[in-house]
Amino acid sequence: MTGPPHISEEMQRFVVLAIPSVPYLEAILLLRADPLLAWDAEQVARRLYLNEKAAQTLLDQLYAAGVATVGAGEERRFCYAPQTEHMRSMIDALADIYSRNLIGVSNLIHSTTNSKARQFADAFVFRKPPENP
Template identity: 30%
Template sequence: MDAFTPKPDADPYEFIHENLDSVPHLEALILFWNSRPVGWTCDELASRLYIPSELVNGVIRDLVRLQLVQEQPGPPTRYSYSPRSDEQNELMRVVDDAYRRDLVRISTMLHSKASSPVREFARAFRFRKEKDQ
């Protein structure tokens, strides 16, 4: 996952497919979006998403890399939605709406993606190709 820059009129399904690796990624992002500007600790997020803290750490790391979530230092460290543009905020609104309307389709789409290690391997080559150009 590399930093995401939304395009005007971005398709929420394309955004989800191209940028999010799993249902927990999407649900965490939607939780951050709907609770903005409130920050969440890893443990709070794990409890809310019903997944282990170790998985939450990876989800947060990926969302930070996309620059959709930002770290709020302090004890304890919290994370929150990072609004970078009106286009990003509009995309998040339509992603949230799409997930509410089309939960099964979107969940199936995410579950059918290649495994995370396979995607990471492919990303390494994509990053290198972009860097070489």
Template identity: 35%
Template sequence: MTELSPELRSFVLTLPSIPFLEALLLLHGAPDQIWTAEAIAQRLYLRSIAHAEGIVRELAARGFCACTPDGQLMYRPHDGSAVLVSRLADVYAHRLIEITRLVHG
């Protein structure tokens, strides 16, 4: 099992919400797929596309994805965040409650 290193813990603490985290992991899990806010809303069971659109804007603003002018996006993390997101995906699968508490804290 992957450790929750201080670096990963710090990264998790910057994530604004669980839906944001899950959208990030969704994109990470399908890096070649092109996503829309509607598709993300459906996959994450979000109540509104507007909520998913906000998440998409935040993902793009934080440099986790590239957006097209029509609002579609692909996973394209900047700098060293790809390694952290990969570690997070491993840890989240085994330490869901711990990660959830960190995000909510």
């Protein structure tokens, strides 16, 4: 019996730098599952159990990151279309790892989120000024 697959250092860097949240990753995987399908915020919201505003924010982030394209027209619909082959291959590898090590990938995402939050909050902690000798 083996444990969950190891997450390589390269993949850890990719997750830390490119995946800000689990819903963001879930949105990528949703679009990736059917690259020819164009998704709007309402559809993504229903599938990921989010409100429509949160889903729209995720779709906008995917577009800004070069993971998705947006069609022309009044209804903004998004399709999976990574800008580079390297991005596509990293997402493919992440999808595979996530399917076999959901907890490990989720913990990695949460650890970076919590670390950033701690760093931000730490900036507002009042500290006693150093004593002058």
